[in-house]
Amino acid sequence: MAKRIDAKNVDIYYGAFHAVQDVxxxxxxxTVTAFIGPSGCGKSTFLRTLNRMHEVIPGAHVKGSVTLDGTDLYAPGVDPVAVRRxxxxxxxxxxPFPSMSIFDNVASGLRLNGVKNKGVLSDAVERSLTAANLWNEVKDRLGRAGMGLSGGQQQRxxxxxxxxxxxxxxxxxxPCSALDPISTLAIEDLxxxxxxxxxxxxxxxxxxQxxxxxxxxxxxxxxxxxxPGRLIEVGATETIFSNPTEKATEDYITGRFG
Known part of the structure; x- marks a missing residue:
């Protein structure tokens, strides 16, 4: 199921503003890959290009290549909605969608994709809530509003x-910036x-984290x-945190700036 992402020479623009350069x-x-850096350096902007979410902002566009197991996500005719699936x-x-129950929140994407069979939806909801370590906490109240859960439960x-x-x-x-330490730990374990x-x-x-x-x-x-924001260095987390190549990386990690 998991696939490889390759980004090559990616430049991201919001209109005339050059937000991210040559990543x-x-x-x-x-694997889990973490993007770190000071506010405004383009890490979230770059993240959003990996599923074309940045395109919801008028004037946003990308130069360069982003592929998923070799498939160009920006090729002509590629549907951004399909990319986001x-x-x-x-x-x-x-x-959470405020007007929807816990069950309907989880099932919403499947229904948008045309799944109507109640058995299929029920199985998918249980499987997904179990994978998110939430099933045992909500299995007896699937019809209640998703907004009624705690912050950590809502994120799961x-x-x-x-x-x-x-x-x-x-x-x-x-994903943990709005959560308390206990909920943060639960998300990290997940x-x-x-x-x-x-x-x-x-x-x-x-x-x-x-x-x-x-x-x-x-x-x-x-x-x-x-x-524009730029990628300074990427590597194994242990190396980046213990022996980075670039002084700017070391300065940021040790708290000298950022």
Whole structure:
């Protein structure tokens, strides 16, 4: 199920503004890759190009190549909606659909894809909630509103919703920034489990979190405000945190700036 991402010479623009410059990296299947760097350096913007979510902003466009197991995600005729089914996303703040029950939140993507069989939907909901370590907590109240869950449970519900459509890649944009430490630990444990099936990419400002959950780390930075963000260094997380090649990486990780 998990697939490899290759980005080559990616430049990202919002209208005339050059947001991210010349990023090339590979994300291996069944790994967790963390994007770190100071605010405004383009890591979340780059993350969104991996499933074409940046295109919801008028004027946004990309130059370069992003492929999923060799398939060009930006080739003419490729449907962005189809890309987002293959490359799911979990956002910074939990965002259950407010008018939907727990069951309907998880089943929503499948229904959009035309699945109507109640048995198939029920099996998929149970499987996804189980994979998100939420089934035992909610199995007796699937008809209640998803918004009635705690923040940590809501985020796991959103993860269940994302994986219900069986993507190959799961993107997470600061998924723990709005959560308490106990909920954060639960999400981190879940990330470690999810990489057995999925390719996972996470943006985080938490250095300790990056060190705990990721196999590889990519450090982004920018020369100055208003300049495009760039990928400074990428490698095994242990190496990036203990013996980085670039001084800017070391300065950021040790807290000298950022």
């Amino acid at each position: 090339s990296l590979t994300v291996e299947p069944r 293959m490359v799911g996303m979990v956002f910074q703040r939990p965002n 519900l959103c993860i269940a919703r994302a994986i219900a459509v069986e993507p190959q890649v799961l993107l997470m944009d600061e 990330i470690n489990e999810l990489k057995e099936q999925y390719t996972v990419v996470i943006v985080t400002h938490n250095m300790q 990056a060190a705990r959950v990721s196999d590889r780390t990519a450090f982004f930075n920018l020369a100055a405000q208003g300049k």
